[in-house]
Amino acid sequence: MATQGEYAKTKINAVNRYRGRGKYDHETIHALVNSVPVLHVSFNVPLPDDDDESGISYPTILPMIGCMSNYRSPGSISAPQADNDNDNSDEPPVLYLHGYISSRLIKQGGTNTGLPMSIAATSLDGLVLALTPNHHSCNYRSAVLFGRATLVSDESERMRAMQLITENMLPNRWNNSRVPPTKVEMQSTGILRVEIDAASAKTRTGGPGEDRADLKDEALRERVWTGVVPVSLQWGEPVPAEGNRVDKVPGYVEEWRVGSNAEAVKASTDSAS
Amino acid sequence: MATQGEYAKTKINAVNRYRGRGKYDHETIHALVNSVPVLHVSFNVPLPDDDDESGISYPTILPMIGCMSNYRSPGSISAPQADNDNDNSDEPPVLYLHGYISSRLIKQGGTNTGLPMSIAATSLDGLVLALTPNHHSCNYRSAVLFGRATLVSDESERMRAMQLITENMLPNRWNNSRVPPTKVEMQSTGILRVEIDAASAKTRTGGPGEDRADLKDEALRERVWTGVVPVSLQWGEPVPAEGNRVDKVPGYVEEWRVGSNAEAVKASTDSAS
Numbered sequence: 015m016a017t018q019g020e021y022a023k024t025k026i027n028a029v030n031r032y033r034g035r036g037k038y039d040h041e042t043i044h045a046l047v048n049s050v051p052v053l054h055v056s057f058n059v060p061l062p063d064d065d066d067e068s069g070i071s072y073p074t075i076l077p078m079i080g081c082m083s084n085y086r087s088p089g090s091i092s093a094p095q096a097d098n099d100n101d102n103s104d105e106p107p108v109l110y111l112h113g114y115i116s117s118r119l120i121k122q123g124g125t126n127t128g129l130p131m132s133i134a135a136t137s138l139d140g141l142v143l144a145l146t147p148n149h150h151s152c153n154y155r156s157a158v159l160f161g162r163a164t165l166v167s168d169e170s171e172r173m174r175a176m177q178l179i180t181e182n183m184l185p186n187r188w189n190n191s192r193v194p195p196t197k198v199e200m201q202s203t204g205i206l207r208v209e210i211d212a213a214s215a216k217t218r219t220g221g222p223g224e225d226r227a228d229l230k231d232e233a234l235r236e237r238v239w240t241g242v243v244p245v246s247l248q249w250g251e252p253v254p255a256e257g258n259r260v261d262k263v264p265g266y267v268e269e270w271r272v273g274s275n276a277e278a279v280k281a282s283t284d285s286a287s
Numbered sequence: 288m289a290t291q292g293e294y295a296k297t298k299i300n301a302v303n304r305y306r307g308r309g310k311y312d313h314e315t316i317h318a319l320v321n322s323v324p325v326l327h328v329s330f331n332v333p334l335p336d337d338d339d340e341s342g343i344s345y346p347t348i349l350p351m352i353g354c355m356s357n358y359r360s361p362g363s364i365s366a367p368q369a370d371n372d373n374d375n376s377d378e379p380p381v382l383y384l385h386g387y388i389s390s391r392l393i394k395q396g397g398t399n400t401g402l403p404m405s406i407a408a409t410s411l412d413g414l415v416l417a418l419t420p421n422h423h424s425c426n427y428r429s430a431v432l433f434g435r436a437t438l439v440s441d442e443s444e445r446m447r448a449m450q451l452i453t454e455n456m457l458p459n460r461w462n463n464s465r466v467p468p469t470k471v472e473m474q475s476t477g478i479l480r481v482e483i484d485a486a487s488a489k490t491r492t493g494g495p496g497e498d499r500a501d502l503k504d505e506a507l508r509e510r511v512w513t514g515v516v517p518v519s520l521q522w523g524e525p526v527p528a529e530g531n532r533v534d535k536v537p538g539y540v541e542e543w544r545v546g547s548n549a550e551a552v553k554a555s556t557d558s559a560s
Contacts, residue, residue, distance in 0.1 A: 026345065031387050051518070052411050052427070056329035056348040070398065070484070072299065072433045073346040075329040075405040079425065114304050125343065132348040138325050138520070143528075143540075146465040147453045148472040152352065154325070160345045180420045191511050192419040192501055199421040199498075211343070221528035225472075228465055229530065238464050239537050241527040243544060245324070247411070250517040250552055253559035255416075255494035257502065260512040267416075271516060279523055286526035 026160050027212040037215040040107065044082040046157045046215060047109065048182050050135040051247065052077045055111065057131045057163070059123035080111035080133075080206075081182035083175070107213075109133060109159065110166075110175040111206040117165055120206075128162030131208055135159075139285045140242040144222035145234055151218065153242060153285045159213040166205040175205045186266040219285040242286035246278035299433050300485035310488040313380065317355040319430045319488060320382065321455055323408040324520065325350045328384065330404045330436070332396035353384035353406075353479075354455035356448070380486075382406060382432065383439075383448040384479040390438055393479075401435030404481055408432075412555045413515040417495035418507055424491065426515060426558045432486040439478040448478045459539040492558040515559035519551035 020039045021027060029036030037043070047053065056075045084107060111133075123129045140153035166172050173194065180188050195203070222240050229235070249271040252263045293312045294300060302309030310316070320326065329348045357380060384406075396402045413426035439445045446467065453461050468476070495513050502508070522544040525536045 051414075052409055052425075054327040054329075054348060054407055054409070056327075056346045056405070058331065058344075058346055070403050070435065071331075072403045072405050073329045073331055075327060075348070075407045075431055077407060077409040077411075077427065077429050130343050130345045132329070132345050134327055134348045134350060136325055136327070136350040138350075140526075141324075141456065141522075143457070143460070144464075146468060146472070147449060147461060148468045148476055150453065150456075150460075152325075154350065156350050158348055162343070176420060180423065183414065183423075184416070187416070187423075188420060191417075192504070192507050195419060195421045199419070203421055221526075221530075224530065231465070234465050235530070235532045237533070239525075239527070239533040239535075239540065240531045241525055243525045243540070244523040245520055246523065247518055248521040249414075250519065250556060252512075252514055252516045253413075253494075253556065254512070254514040256560075257494075257497065257508070258513045259508045260510070262512075264512050267512065267516070283523060283526065287529075 021213045023214075024212055027158070027214040029214050029216055032216070035216045035218060037217065038213070043157045043159070043213050043215045044084075044107065046137065046155055047133075047135045047159070048081045050137055051079070051183065053080050053111070054078075054134045054136075055131055057123055057129050059119045076113070078111045078113045079179060079183070080109055081179050083108040083110055083178060107210040109161065109208040109210060110179060111163070111208060112176070112179050112204070113206075114204045115163075115206060120163065120165055124164075125162070128164040128209065131161055131163045133159045133161070133208065138245055139219070139282045140244040142222050142242050143240055145224055145228040145238050145240055149222055149224055151222065153218050153220070153244075153282075155215065155217045157213060157215040159208075159210050161208040161210040163206045163208045166207045169200065171207070172200055172203065172205045175207070176200070176203060184267065185270055190264065190266065221287065244279070244282035244286050246282040248275050248278065294486045296487075297485055300431070300487040302487050302489055305489070308489045308491060310490070311486070316430045316432070316486050316488045317357075317380065319410065319428055320406075320408040320432070321354045323410055324352070324456065326353050326384070327351075327407045327409075328404055330396055330402050332392045349386070351384045351386045352452060352456070353382055354452050356381040356383055356451060380483040382434065382481040382483060383452060384436070384481060385449070385452050385477070386479075387477045388436075388479060393436065393438055397437075398435070401437040401482065404434055404436045406432045406434070406481065411518055412492070412558045413517040415495050415515050416513055418497055418501040418511050418513055422495055422497055424495065426491050426493070426517075426555075428488065428490045430486060430488040432481075432483050434481040434483040436479045436481045439480045442473065444480070445473055445476065445478045448480070449473070449476060457540065458543055463537065463539065494560065517552070517555035517559050519555040521548050521551065
């Protein structure tokens, strides 16, 4: 079940270029965040005091793993939300990120409500080939979210976020592995909670736009192939670890792998026309 | 031919977490930028003056298309660099980005040498499944670059950048489409030139690390499959545009498509063990 609702359109998230491609609804945005395996996050942190560099201040950008707390991908989130269902349109959207960002950075760069951060979830769906290079384009679905990140210190929230992120990546893995994590394991795991303040999504689908003069040029049209080459992330044959003792790749892994691949091919192909 | 050389390790780009995974050489970083079809860029721009929002300042993050000017991917860049070869280790590394960022933003957020920007090139190569969720991981190659962006106004540089970006995406497309672009087309095309000040790359390969206690737990090991599920971007069957008049997908498209797919499968599978 998707969350209801929509992000308000403000100066922060308004899509200005190709306005018609902009979307603000929770469902589109949260589904995209949860289906893209790697997110990119960006934030500002001051360099250490003893800095002798140029003095130019760059934002930081990092790939990270994460998922929305209150959006359930169809058929993908199992145990965690059945136990602790907060798939609730009244709850403000929260993104959990997994990975190491030192608490020093969070405090240095943050306000008292957290470290301002932007997060991108991007799915490239196809390369669009037109008669002339300047009309070439990409099909894509892209979401950008703006929020404030804090380190999660509450142990049960950390555990729930770990479970959500694991299940979002590979459904049924949590219960099919050694759980719960030990105290020591959980202490060395960094979980960021990002309260989302604004977000928008942008998509492009379909074939190429063309220049009018090019369309009238019959010789050109007989010479240049135009169309879309769809592209998708495809999971390959599982490679057992050196220490693996289980002969057969489990059904839930194969089901997820083959199902995700088929869905991704369909989505990219559908977006081509 | 790859560029020689290496980025200096400074406070801006030093890899601190899992230090052993860090790389600074031009070849690794530039090859990754040129092989990843979508880059993520991040920069800071002030909101408009009449802003009545919260006053929190978020960095902007955007997916964009681009390539390094002075790195030639093996076998991929053809015409542009043969004509105008600057594959030269003495030239400072420059990244060209294609896409719309208004000159207002560039000026508002920039110093007099350009808009400070960070760029991520990320390739997810596999999902690493361990006995317990907290040892799960991802195999990846990731580069982060820091630089200053200016809008390219010189017409011949814009043209060359367009050609580089087109050829980097799909070799031989430039000469197999209607070129050169018209003056009007080039005027409506935004090209950013990013002078790279610092950069680093990080990779993870191989199977899962495990907890010692888990490895001694025979029942657990008989129950939980461990290993890597490789993943790669795969280009699908080309979909002709409605107005396409060329029956057969051209050889250079199929060669690129099938070749890229095979390379990507090999890279992700090789990284799994």
